[in-house]
Amino acid sequence: MCCWRSLAARWRPQFGGAAWQNNPGNSNQPTIPFGIPRRFIVKKSFWVVIILLLVLSAFPLASQAAPLTKLSWRAEYFDNPNLSGQPQLSIFEPRFGHDWGYGSPAPEIPVDHFSARFTRTMHFEKGTYLFLLTVDDGARVWIDGKLIIDAWSIGRKEQVKAKIRLDTTGDHEIQVAYFEHTGLASIQMEWVQLGGENDIVGAWKGEYFGNRNLAGTPVMTRQDSAINFDWNSGSPHPRVPRDNFSVRWTRSIYLAAGHYTFRVQHDDGMRVYIDDKIIYDSWFDQEVSYEVGIVPIKEGFRTLRVEFYDHVGNAVARFSIDGDPGDYTDTVPDPNEQATIVDNSDPGFMWYGPSPYAGRGGFGGDFVWTYNRSTTAVSVGKWMPSLPAAGNYEVFAYIPANRSTSRSATYRIQHFGRVAARTIDQNRYQDEFVSLGMYYFDARGNEFVTLQDNTGEGSGSTQLAFDAVKFVKR
Template sequence: PVGGELASHQWRTEHFNNPWLLGAAVLVRDETAINYNWGYNAPAPGVAAENFSVRWTGSVYFGLNTEYTFYATSDDGVRVWIDGGLLIDRWQDQSATTVSAKRYLTEGTHPVIVEYYDRTGPAVIQFWWEPGAPPSPPSVQPFEIIVDDQDPGFQKAGPTSSWYFRSVGYKGHTYWTYNSDAQLYNSAKWFPQLPQAGNYQVYAFVPKQRADTKNARYRIYHSGQEHSYSIDQSIYFDKWVSLGTYYFAANSTEYVYLDDITGEPYASKKIGFDAVKFVSTAQPGPAVTPAPPPVTPVTPTPTCSIAPILGFGQVWNTNPTVRQRLGCPTQAEISTWSAEETFIGGYMFWRGDLRLIYAVYNNGTWQSFVDNWDEGQMESDPAIVPPAGRYQPKRGFGKVWREQAGVRDKLSWATAEERGLQASWQAYNGGLMLWTQTLGVFVLYNDGTWIQP
């Protein structure tokens, strides 16, 4: 295809001598493109010339935050999955036919799976994509709003006898208190007066003294949503620390919250309550949470060909924002063997049927990865020793945690061992919903953000 991106990607390719992708693959190899016209010939020695199937799995880097158009030409059937969402579903006998579908992707690496089968006659499969126009630069001028611990927008609560202050930190003043293991005693809120709605990166100032907890649990309340982000205050000294980027509606109900519950032994650590800064996304700097996509979200109608049911249906039908952002389902809900693990900074999920791993972070973002761990490989790294009561993830979770940039920093240690279980999954035009019995429903949007309704 002219102008499309077709080659220069590493694909793990599995060939099957049946049209259903069943049983053990008769040939497994790496390829750099999905661009074949085999005609009446076999794809490779040992593979049948008819009634065969192939699966390509790749971790593909996309260089823009934009909407991509994906194309597949096949004779006979083809399916395409991106981040575990079914994008193209043309699983039927047919002469060579080209189909396309659009999907917004954030800049970065995304798992892509292409499945193909040939019944009889000529065998053809091509897969490629084209990026849309890059997003326009922000039109607003960058600015920042700071709420210090002595400003009117700062409100602290709890017994005054357990609040202390020190002449350190931002503007030479910080409040602090001792931590609690489980019971709430002291807390504070920072209310910003934002001049306009939009995306803001949120920072907390950590003073060089009276802040040594390893688990300060900030909560960001914004635009009717709540997200959490934990930081280790003991490793920062008079430094602004990012809590992520979030959309704020610029109303009086939005704030950042911090309390004294850290889960550490009672009164063993100190928590600093200093300034909080809100920076408009036009301000240069690393973006922890991608901004919403610059495309019009799909607005579903009651005539979706596949209707969400049960728990997913309840979330979709009762939450207009979820319904608007997800759009219609692209496949029926499925239940498949999965796994989950909780972390200080979020969660990891494994989807067995597609061998995909999802990292869901407390800063409101998520990523997905191909599970490249196989039996016989190292389950965990003996050189990495977690603190007491924490765990190093193992197997596929552990490989992603150790090898994928930023995952370990965002998730930190696991708080429990990995659990295998049946989970429900459903793909939508605008993302995914997943459900586990222990953790409930998660909504993963295509723009790389998530909520738990």
């Protein structure tokens, strides 16, 4: 009641002019303006007080509206490396991540042998998330009390990954424990949602259009686990026409910094973008084309976009990039890659033309070679594999270190009733397999690779080497 009285006592109606001069009986009380009853002034004062109180109750202070634990991280710092005892410093920090170098978080914390605990409650949508931790020295991460990252050891760790599925939408508690041994001290963590409630983790978003130029609204949108399609003369879906259609695939993935090899195969046109920067452009009508390229990529989450169109006839769309984490499941590559190899001394290799020269070295210890011809072919080497099953195979040619000086060696790949040509500069390579592309083989025994001695260079000016050809199932 004292608050009410205090507020009411401080508030008084203010009127100016002659209205204040019409009260000769009591000079200590404010006069009432002419024509306004006293009961009206009292009632008006009461209702103004009520309105003010309602306004204040409707807008509480910021500290009452949202706890700090939901707006920032609670950081507790300890003067020992194992979170023992009471923290020497407890503060709220707006962002997560520190690089203290050779220093410490605060004067009361030593530069070595300290620890910290970071806690925050955050809103997450239902779905699958990828957490990435970089730390020097050690850390552990929990979500709702469940340990998802355990990197509690001395030494720097780069991009420790954990994939977690959150089955409910709402508030979830993140807790991070950290310790510093000696030397540099830092901790960084980020996360990204890989997929929503019904998404396929690591999938491409495919938008299919009923025209060749990605115009208008897609006639169909779906998730594609990979861009690896050979629709032949058919259609991707009953809602998509068999000719004159286009597709846009998009996907965000985490990639470490480095140079990445990407592979494309398409009929008709294709374009590839990374973070909206075009890295491959072949947007015109064409037969099946296979290309391999190398692109530098900065570390972080990169957005890949692949655009494709088909005019008429066959439709093929394939794209892959080395180092693609897929669904972010850790896998150990098979060191014994299964491949079908046809060497120059195997029954599957045939020679047509004058006898070639014998070369020492290369795959298996020997190879054959010949001088080039300018226009008309005189000699042809042919590799015919015995493939175990139909499917996509990447084809490689082995280039020995010597007798391989032609800069225009054209290999022709006969596969699935089609012929693809791939020209390479043999002079660039030394004792290594070089990719000629990925192709579909029906494995019926009538598919092969040939290399002719006509290169377009001056006759007898260069040498072509004929060594092993390898077929790797993809």
